[in-house]
Every structure is written in structure tokens, then in C-alpha cells.
Amino acid sequence: MKKIILRTVIVLLMGSLAFLLNGNLLVSQDLPKADLPVLTTSAGQSPDVTTLNIVCEEAGIMYDYCDVPDVQMISAGVGLGGAESEQGFHVEMHTDLEQYPQGTGYQTIMFAIGASLKGMGASGLTVDDEVNRLKEIIKYCKENNISIIGIHVGGISKRGAPGSDNERMISAVAPYADLLIVTKDSNKDGRFTDISADNQIPLREIDYALSLVPLLKEIFN
Amino acid sequence: MSRIIAYKILLVLFIGTITLIGGLQLYHHRHFQTPIVAGPGVTEVKKLSDYGPGLDGTITDTNVFFLKAEQEGGKMLIIANTHSNEPAALLSSLIFLENAVVEKGTLIIIPQFNNSGGRNTRSGDGYPLYFEIKTHWGKKRFRMGNRVASPLDQWPDPDVYVHYPDRQLLSYLDIRNTNRTWPGRPDGALMEKLTYAAMELIRKENVDLVIDIHGAETMFPVTNCIVAPEKSMRIATMTSLTLKAMEGFDNHVEPSPSGFRGLSHREIGDFSDALPFLLEAPLPFLDQPTGPKTEDLLLNGKDPFLLKLSKKGKLFVPYDENGWPMSKRVGQHCSAVLEIAKQFTRKNPEKALLISNTPRYKQVVKNGIGSYFKDPSKAKKENIFHN
Numbered sequence: 001m002k003k004i005i006l007r008t009v010i011v012l013l014m015g016s017l018a019f020l021l022n023g024n025l026l027v028s029q030d031l032p033k034a035d036l037p038v039l040t041t042s043a044g045q046s047p048d049v050t051t052l053n054i055v056c057e058e059a060g061i062m063y064d065y066c067d068v069p070d071v072q073m074i075s076a077g078v079g080l081g082g083a084e085s086e087q088g089f090h091v092e093m094h095t096d097l098e099q100y101p102q103g104t105g106y107q108t109i110m111f112a113i114g115a116s117l118k119g120m121g122a123s124g125l126t127v128d129d130e131v132n133r134l135k136e137i138i139k140y141c142k143e144n145n146i147s148i149i150g151i152h153v154g155g156i157s158k159r160g161a162p163g164s165d166n167e168r169m170i171s172a173v174a175p176y177a178d179l180l181i182v183t184k185d186s187n188k189d190g191r192f193t194d195i196s197a198d199n200q201i202p203l204r205e206i207d208y209a210l211s212l213v214p215l216l217k218e219i220f221n
Numbered sequence: 222m223s224r225i226i227a228y229k230i231l232l233v234l235f236i237g238t239i240t241l242i243g244g245l246q247l248y249h250h251r252h253f254q255t256p257i258v259a260g261p262g263v264t265e266v267k268k269l270s271d272y273g274p275g276l277d278g279t280i281t282d283t284n285v286f287f288l289k290a291e292q293e294g295g296k297m298l299i300i301a302n303t304h305s306n307e308p309a310a311l312l313s314s315l316i317f318l319e320n321a322v323v324e325k326g327t328l329i330i331i332p333q334f335n336n337s338g339g340r341n342t343r344s345g346d347g348y349p350l351y352f353e354i355k356t357h358w359g360k361k362r363f364r365m366g367n368r369v370a371s372p373l374d375q376w377p378d379p380d381v382y383v384h385y386p387d388r389q390l391l392s393y394l395d396i397r398n399t400n401r402t403w404p405g406r407p408d409g410a411l412m413e414k415l416t417y418a419a420m421e422l423i424r425k426e427n428v429d430l431v432i433d434i435h436g437a438e439t440m441f442p443v444t445n446c447i448v449a450p451e452k453s454m455r456i457a458t459m460t461s462l463t464l465k466a467m468e469g470f471d472n473h474v475e476p477s478p479s480g481f482r483g484l485s486h487r488e489i490g491d492f493s494d495a496l497p498f499l500l501e502a503p504l505p506f507l508d509q510p511t512g513p514k515t516e517d518l519l520l521n522g523k524d525p526f527l528l529k530l531s532k533k534g535k536l537f538v539p540y541d542e543n544g545w546p547m548s549k550r551v552g553q554h555c556s557a558v559l560e561i562a563k564q565f566t567r568k569n570p571e572k573a574l575l576i577s578n579t580p581r582y583k584q585v586v587k588n589g590i591g592s593y594f595k596d597p598s599k600a601k602k603e604n605i606f607h608n
Contacts, residue, residue: 047476054458157473208466 032179032202034147034219035107037078037100040065042112043134044169045119048154049112051209053092056110059216064106065092068123070133071140078104088123108147109137111173114158115165127165134172142176149219150177152192153209155185167191175199179219183209250350251340251371254607255363257332258595260319262288262578266606269331272425273418274407280374281337281415283608285422286318286330294326295574297430297562298423298495301332303400303485305339305366307436308352308519309502309547312363313554314434316593317579326574329426331419333608335399335412339364341371349516354547356591358598365519369397375411385409387482395483400433403488416488423493429572430565431497433485434554436504439527439536439545443475447557448499450477450490456568457498460560468556468582471538472500496565500557502550503538520547552585 040056040063042049049067056063066073066080067090073080078095079102085091095104111134120130141148150173152158160166174180174195180203182192187205196203206215259266265287270276301314314332321328333339342348342365353360372378375397382396383389385406395401396410405417423431437444449457457474464472477486477499489497505522506514512524523544531540538545559581566573580593597605 047474050454050474050476051458051462054455055462057455058459208462210462210466 030202031204031215031218032147033221034149034179036062036220037095037104037106038063038108038110038220039069039074039080039106040110040112041069041137042067042114042119043150043173044113044115044130044158044165045123045125046112046114046116046154046158047119048114048151048158051153052110052112052151052212055209055212056216057094058213059220061216061220062094062096063110064095066090067119068125068133069137071136074106074109074137074140074146075144076103077106078102105144106146108149109141110149110151111177113150113152113166113169113173114154115169117165127168131168131172134169138173138176147179148173148177150174150180151212152180152182152186153206153212155183156188159186159189159191170195175201177201179204181206181212181215183207246350247342250342250364251373253351253362253364255361256597257284257315257606258319258597258600259286259604259606260288260321260595262320262322262328263318263604264289269415269418269422272421273405273414275411275414276418279411280340281335281370281411283331283333283336284606286332286606288318288321288323288328288330290323290325290327290575292325295429295562295565295569295572296327296329296426297432297558297565297574298329298426298428299331299558300334300419300431300433300485301330302336302339302366303334303433304368304398304435305333305335305341305364306343306348306368306507307434307504308363308365309436309504309550309554310434310500311339312354312547312590313551313558316551316555316585316590317558317576319595320578320580320593321576322578324575324577326572327426328574328576329422329428334419335366335370335415336608337370337374337411338368338397338399339366339608341367341369341373343367347514349514349519352516352519354520354591354594355589356594356596358596361591361594365516369394370399370412372397384483385413389482391483400435400485401483403483403485404492420489420492423489423495428493428495429569430561430574431485431489431495432558432561433489433497433499434558435499435501436507436550437501438508439503439505439538439540440508440510440530442537444501444503445471445538445553446473446475446501447561448475448477448486448501450479450486450497452490453486453496453498456496456561456564459564459567460557463560463564464553464556464582470553470556470582472553472557498561500554502553503540503545504550505540505545522546522550548586548590549582551590552580552582555580555585556582 270282276282301310382391405413486499
């Protein structure tokens with residue numbers, strides 16, 4: 001009986017050690033680099049995409065932004081095919097056009113993950129619409145070698161029970177990302193760590209959203 | 222004298238006595254003065270009636286304090302007591318007023334914006350009429366006011382308040398709510414005249430930043446936050462991110478809705494060049510499912526019913542046995558104001574606004590609010606102001 005208990009304890013300890021090492025390895029992996037031009041967008045229409053845009057400006061990263069781009073707009077490259085803001089649809093063009101003229105294909109798309117029913121409602125989207133839109137964009141990115149960076153800085157307020165709006169947005173983007181950046185309070189339950197481990201995606205945990213500034217500088221050189 | 226007449230006389234005397242006792246308390250409350258000691262940075266004191274018509278000689282007129290540096294720079298206006306039942310705003314503004322030294326730029330403070338509301342109470346809610354803050358020289362006593370101006374000063378209310386100039390239909394009560402009457406008008410109701418005068422101050426003094434300080438229920442989603450319109454969003458977001466990273470407290474950003482009119486964070490931005498911000502700190506006292514509305518609840522924010530609701534995940538802020546004390550709320554406001562000035566200065570060095578000698582969050586929580594208030598009995602008479 002003693003042997004059985006001892007073996008069980010050893011197996012559990014080894015398992016825990018392997019899990020911890022695995023998690024640490026993923027968190028401390030070398031930071032992948034990303035290329036410009038970059039498009040920022042929202043997965044779930046929460047205001048966190050505003051944070052991402054402002055952080056990009058602080059980091060000196062010139063970007064294009066659209067809250068609800070579709071595949072056709074993304075495939076038009078820098079300038080999003082001349083798309084213009086209107087009620088429930090917002091675009092901003094900050095890409096350096098001398099370096100990346102209009103129509104240059106995007107190399108990276110950064111998704112600010114977080115659901116807001118108010119935000120989706122303002123854009124005339126249901127949760128299903130948003131998930132389907134994201135799936136199409138991600139499929140296009142994969143087919144065209146566009147890097148995907150998934151960012152979750154909304155903390156607990158942008159998490160929820162399994163199947164909730166926030167978790168559906170995470171499921172739609174995070175497993176397909178090339179890099180995940182999340183705040184520690186966004187990953188309290190270890191969901192991003194699990195996604196990272198299951199899909200071999202580098203994960204970088206940060207203490208605060210403000211830490212995105214130096215991190216993005218590093219990623220985009 | 223018949224027995225019935227005797228009963229009637231007794232009843233009238235009883236009601237008269239109750240009315241007299243209650244009325245005297247309300248009379249004293251309305252006329253109670255809290256001395257404000259102008260600190261070393263105050264360079265000029267004006268009246269809001271200097272900027273707009275219809276306020277001079279009314280109870281609505283209020284002091285405007287200027288803290289101007291020798292070096293020109295950015296200009297910030299702090300408005301407190303827009304809602305006089307959210308007193309962390311008044312206390313925060315007084316910390317600036319009694320201590321701040323402006324090294325570059327100008328700080329303008331209106332500590333008792335809705336002076337009529339500050340001399341009113343909330344009938345039916347059992348508000349305490351006063352609250353006291355401990356200082357090293359004794360207790361400083363303040364009136365606890367109401368959200369809206371007194372009907373004694375603006376009457377009658379309409380059936381429906383039609384906002385000017387958008388003609389949006391709002392609650393009848395909001396015509397006395399100085400966070401629904403922006404941008405105001407010179408010939409409107411008294412509270413519209415008040416906000417109009419403030420708009421004129423902002424326009425004539427070329428104010429760059431306007432911060433309207435408030436408090437909000439823990440069960441209301443727009444709490445513990447900075448409300449900002451599009452034009453202020455960048456500074457608000459950087460302020461929020463920096464406060465979380467450097468000072469350890471949450472203060473998320475809420476976008477100002479463009480379709481909801483009359484609010485300071487919307488109209489000030491639309492009707493002037495200034496960047497408006499509205500600060501909200503959690504105020505458990507305002508929540509409906511609490512115990513009695515006592516001074517202790519106001520100052521410490523501890524309530525067993527809210528604690529239960531917190532455990533059920535019904536609140537929008539973290540809440541535990543420690544409640545949400547006034548020092549925490551005031552400290553948050555002080556830090557947020559200083560950080561907004563700092564972020565504005567970073568992006569507009571030619572309009573720098575440098576404020577010193579004002580505590581941040583951790584200092585206020587550690588030292589207590591009262592440690593930043595001057596003793597009026599030891600201050601020079603010319604430095605003491607009443608509204």
C-alpha cells in the first residue's frame with residue numbers, strides 16, 4: 001500500500017513539474033518578430049482596441065485600424081481599399097505611405113480580444129456574426145501568411161464562463177494566433193497558457209497593459 | 222372647549238413642533254459655512270458670475286480660485302460638487318486648493334460648483350446633514366448636499382426637461398442637475414445659467430483641460446473610471462494605464478456617449494476647445510441596497526449588504542470587509558488629476574502644466590485626508606473664503 005501511495009505521489013510531482021516547466025518555457029520563449037504594415041482590429045468590439053491603438057502610437061508603430069474589417073478590405077492592403085468611417089464603422093489610416101504605399105499587403109494583424117454587446121450592437125453585429133467574421137479573416141490570414149497577434153488586456157472583466165461572449169471571442173482568435181500577449185489578470189485561470197501549450201503558440205504574459213509599449217517596440221523592431 | 226377641538230389644537234402643535242425642529246435643522250444646514258483656506262498657490266479668487274449673467278446675488282454664485290504660475294503654460298479647470306452628495310470631489314479639490322503650487326501653467330478650481338445643491342438634502346433618503354474629517358487640529362465639518370439644486374432656488378420643475386440646444390427629453394428633475402444642463406444658456410433656468418457661465422469661463426480663459434469630479438454606486442457599471450469623449454480618449458487611456466501600472470489601482474476608461482446630452486464630458490468638449498474628463502470613484506453610500514445612510518457609511522463605505530452582493534458578483538468593483546474608504550476615493554482622484562496633467566504635458570510640452578506639493582493616492586491613504594487641510598483659526602483672514 002505504501003509503495004502505491006509513494007508511486008502516486010512521485011507521478012503527481014513529476015506531472016506537476018512537467019506542467020510548470022512547460023508553462024514557463026512557453027512564457028519565456030524568444031519573442032517572435034512581426035513585420036509592418038500592420039492592421040489593428042477588434043475581436044468582440046470592446047473598447048480594448050482603443051487601448052491597443054493608443055499603445056501602438058506610444059510605441060511609435062504606424063498602423064491602420066478598422067473595427068469591423070472584412071476579407072475584401074484586408075485583401076485590398078494598406079488603406080483598406082479606400083474604406084471610410086460611417087455610423088457603426090470606423091477606420092483610421094496611420095501607416096507610413098512612403099514606406100508602404102496604398103495597396104501594400106498587410107503583414108500582421110493585431111486583434112484586441114474582448115466582447116462588448118454594446119460595441120457589437122453599435123456595429124450591427126450579433127455574437128455569431130462577429131465569430132463568423134473573425135473565422136473568415138483568420139482563414140484568409142493563414143492562407144496568405146499574415147501574422148496574427150492576439151492581445152487580451154481587459155482582465156477579469158473581459159473573461160467569463162465557458163461559452164460566454166468573451167470566451168467565444170478568445171476561442172475564435174487565440175488558438176490560431178502566432179503570438180499571444182495577455183495581462184496576468186486576463187490569464188488567472190490559465191486558459192491562455194493552455195491554448196498556448198495545446199497549439200504551440202508563444203505566449204507573453206505582462207503585468208499591465210502599459211507593458212505593451214516596450215513589448216510592441218521589440219516585436220516590430 | 223370640546224374634546225375634538227382640544228385634540229385638533231394638540232395635533233397642530235405637534236405637527237408645528239416637528240416642522241419647527243426639522244425646519245431649523247434644514248435652515249442651519251442651508252446657512253452653514255465651511256471655511257476654505259486658500260493655499261500658497263492661490264493667486265486670485267473670482268466669482269463665477271464674472272463670466273455669465275444671472276448668477277450675481279443668487280445662492281448659485283460660487284468662488285473660482287486661480288493658481289497661476291509665473292511661467293505661462295497649460296490651463297486646467299477642476300470642478301467639484303457638481304453633485305454635492307459625492308463629497309470626495311469637494312475634498313479632493315480642497316487638497317489642491319489648500320496645498321498645490323503651480324510651477325508652470327494655471328490651475329483653476331471651482332470647489333462648490335452646485336452651491337445650491339450643497340445646501341440641500343435628499344428628502345426621504347435619511348442623509349446625514351453633515352460629515353466631519355479628522356485633522357491634526359480638530360475636525361473639519363462639511364455639509365452633505367444633494368445631487369440636484371434646491372427647489373428653493375429653482376422652481377417650478379417642468380413636466381419634462383427639454384435639453385438646450387439638442388431638445389433631448391430628460392427627466393423633469395434633471396433641470397436642477399448640473400450634470401445635465403451643459404452647455405447651458407444665458408437666459409435659461411438658473412442651473413443652465415450656471416453651466417453657461419462655466420462654459421464662458423472655459424472659453425474666455427482658453428482652458429485646455431476640464432476635470433469634473435464625481436462618485437458613483439458600486440452597482441453601476443460606470444464607476445471607478447474616467448469618462449472621456451473621443452478628443453480626450455488618448456490622454457484618458459494613458460492616464461488609466463499609467464495609474465494601474467505605477468500606482469496599482471484600476472480606473473478604466475468609459476467612452477462618453479455622443480447621444481446622451483447635457484453631460485459635462487460631452488458638452489464641454491463639443492462647445493469649447495477644452496478636453497473634458499469626468500472622474501468617478503466608487504461611492505457605496507449611493508447604492509440602494511445598503512443599511513442606514515449614516516456618516517460612517519459615507520466615510521468608510523462599509524456595508525454588510527454590499528458585501529453579500531459582492532460575494533455574489535453583483536458589484537462592478539472589488540469590495541471586501543474594508544469597504545471603500547473616503548481616503549481611497551480622494552487619493553484616486555488626486556492621482557488621476559495629476560496624471561491627466563502629466564500626460565497632457567507629455568504631448569503638449571509648449572503648454573506644460575506642472576503642479577507640485579499635492580499628494581498622490583498612496584500618500585492620501587497613508588496620511589489621511591485631514592492632514593492636508595489647513596487650520597482656519599491660524600490662517601490669515603484674507604486667505605479664508607466662504608461661498
